[in-house]
Amino acid sequence: MKKIAVIGTGYVGLVSGTCFADSGNQVTCCDIDQLKIKGLTEGIMPIYEPGLKELVHKNVRKGSLKFSANISQEIKDAEVILIAVGTPMTSSGKADLTYVKQVAQSIGENLNSYKVIVTKSTVPVGTGKLIESVIREYDNGKHPFDVVSNPEFLREGTAIKDTMNMERAVIGATSEKAFQLIAEIHKPFTANIVKASLETAEIIKYAANAFLATKISFINDIANICERVGADVTEVSTGIGLDSRIGNKFLQAGVGFGGSCFPKDTAALLHISEDCGYDFKLIKAVIETNEGQRVQLVKKLLLALGSLQGKTISVLGLAFKPDTDDIRSSPALDIIPYLTEQGAIVKAFDPIAIVEAKKQIGYQCTYSEDIYETITDSDACMILTDWQDVKTLDLPLVKHLMKQPLIVDGRNLFELEMMKQLGFTYLSVGRPAIQSESNISKAI
Numbered sequence: 001m002k003k004i005a006v007i008g009t010g011y012v013g014l015v016s017g018t019c020f021a022d023s024g025n026q027v028t029c030c031d032i033d034q035l036k037i038k039g040l041t042e043g044i045m046p047i048y049e050p051g052l053k054e055l056v057h058k059n060v061r062k063g064s065l066k067f068s069a070n071i072s073q074e075i076k077d078a079e080v081i082l083i084a085v086g087t088p089m090t091s092s093g094k095a096d097l098t099y100v101k102q103v104a105q106s107i108g109e110n111l112n113s114y115k116v117i118v119t120k121s122t123v124p125v126g127t128g129k130l131i132e133s134v135i136r137e138y139d140n141g142k143h144p145f146d147v148v149s150n151p152e153f154l155r156e157g158t159a160i161k162d163t164m165n166m167e168r169a170v171i172g173a174t175s176e177k178a179f180q181l182i183a184e185i186h187k188p189f190t191a192n193i194v195k196a197s198l199e200t201a202e203i204i205k206y207a208a209n210a211f212l213a214t215k216i217s218f219i220n221d222i223a224n225i226c227e228r229v230g231a232d233v234t235e236v237s238t239g240i241g242l243d244s245r246i247g248n249k250f251l252q253a254g255v256g257f258g259g260s261c262f263p264k265d266t267a268a269l270l271h272i273s274e275d276c277g278y279d280f281k282l283i284k285a286v287i288e289t290n291e292g293q294r295v296q297l298v299k300k301l302l303l304a305l306g307s308l309q310g311k312t313i314s315v316l317g318l319a320f321k322p323d324t325d326d327i328r329s330s331p332a333l334d335i336i337p338y339l340t341e342q343g344a345i346v347k348a349f350d351p352i353a354i355v356e357a358k359k360q361i362g363y364q365c366t367y368s369e370d371i372y373e374t375i376t377d378s379d380a381c382m383i384l385t386d387w388q389d390v391k392t393l394d395l396p397l398v399k400h401l402m403k404q405p406l407i408v409d410g411r412n413l414f415e416l417e418m419m420k421q422l423g424f425t426y427l428s429v430g431r432p433a434i435q436s437e438s439n440i441s442k443a444i
């Protein structure tokens, strides 16, 4: 049993802190956001993540998990401190280390005995060493400590499962003692411990995300070729994914990747490469292709409708992926403002992300948790998130409710033959366009 203080109670801090508490440690999750801590103390989750609320409540009842805004005291009391604060993208694309440095200072000011300081935030190479020097500076070199890079690989929407059954733990430590300690707390979750240097552990995180993002942009580029030659990208994904050297995951073509990690981490990796004098052409192309995917989808809508002026567009999905209320870098954040600028009347559906979306998109569109109400009387429907509610739409009813049966699908959810039979104009990604017999003038 280790006494762990987690600093930063976002996705990573809350999920990993709760899982460490559940596996027999004594955990306090801390945050500078007093409202967040107050809510958590009252049992209110700041994020939607399947299974999280139940696991938090269970561990709070058990006495293994608590929440605190008194960060100084929790640093003093802990043996292990996890840094899990945000590292957002600056306007230049670099990772912003402001919060990480603040926490390092706070640790230095409150160090009172040997502690292991673990970075779970995604940080550029060299940050572990930076944290070490900031702590030493504010502690005046009085106390011994070790620094560990232990990047987080959880996915939103499946975060608890990903942590409890993690495929590997990557641990880069400044001493064998610290490595052993952090390896021990991971034993309940995985037998695959990757031992690395601080710098290697830091770059593993960026390499993992960049590789997955590359798979997505690759298949999106193939999708764009498929559209031009009359092929079907979903069949290409199956055809290449069955080769075990390629694998079938992260080969779904669509509107491009979003979320709090891939866009930010590919941009940060580009900066890391520039800073060390390397021209990382591949990652530039991955980013460019991704930005283009949103444009491709909107172009299809424009071609089909001619002009968007006065047209009612229903947008299905605000979250960047299903089972989360996270809208960071969600396709909807780019696409809805563009549609409204073009004079469209936008009605947006999402089962749980509306509160978050309103904070960024505001009231330029209307919002509903009722998918059929959203679709009613629309001239076109755009699918941006593969929510279960969208996948299981009653399509004959949709056709009946819409002004005209036009669906632009950024997630390739429906069989082409079925859409043809139902009489939709159905424009998806990397697949032949289905043209309805009805009154759409210029559909591609």
Ligand SMILES: NC(=O)c1ccc[n+]([C@@H]2O[C@H](COP(=O)([O-])OP(=O)(O)OC[C@H]3O[C@@H](n4cnc5c(N)ncnc54)[C@H](O)[C@@H]3O)[C@@H](O)[C@H]2O)c1
Pocket: 007, 008, 009, 010, 011, 012, 013, 030, 031, 032, 033, 036, 071, 084, 085, 086, 087, 099, 102, 103, 120, 121, 122, 123, 152, 153, 154, 155, 156, 260, 261
């Ligand atoms: N979200 C994910 O799925 C995910 C997965 C793997 C890695 N990561 C990485 O983990 C890090 C955290 O991501 P997140 O999505 O959990 O972030 P988040 O933005 O949701 O939460 C960060 C939290 O840190 C708090 N904070 C900021 N400064 C603080 C300070 N000085 N002291 C105490 N608390 C402070 C904020 O109030 C906030 O609650 C990022 O580097 C991210 O790239 C995220």
Ligand SMILES: O=c1ccn([C@@H]2O[C@H](COP(=O)(O)OP(=O)(O)O[C@H]3O[C@H](CO)[C@@H](O)[C@H](O)[C@H]3O)[C@@H](O)[C@H]2O)c(=O)[nH]1
Pocket: 122, 152, 153, 154, 155, 156, 157, 209, 212, 216, 249, 250, 251, 252, 253, 254, 255, 256, 257, 258, 259, 260, 261, 262, 320, 321
């Ligand atoms: O075949 C695919 C797979 C995913 N996506 C999109 O890619 C984005 C990211 O999806 P996913 O990876 O499932 O979600 P995240 O929660 O952002 O998780 C990623 O980012 C996290 C933060 O770094 C890492 O910890 C995870 O390992 C990594 O998968 C989403 O917009 C998806 O719609 C596709 O377009 N096609």
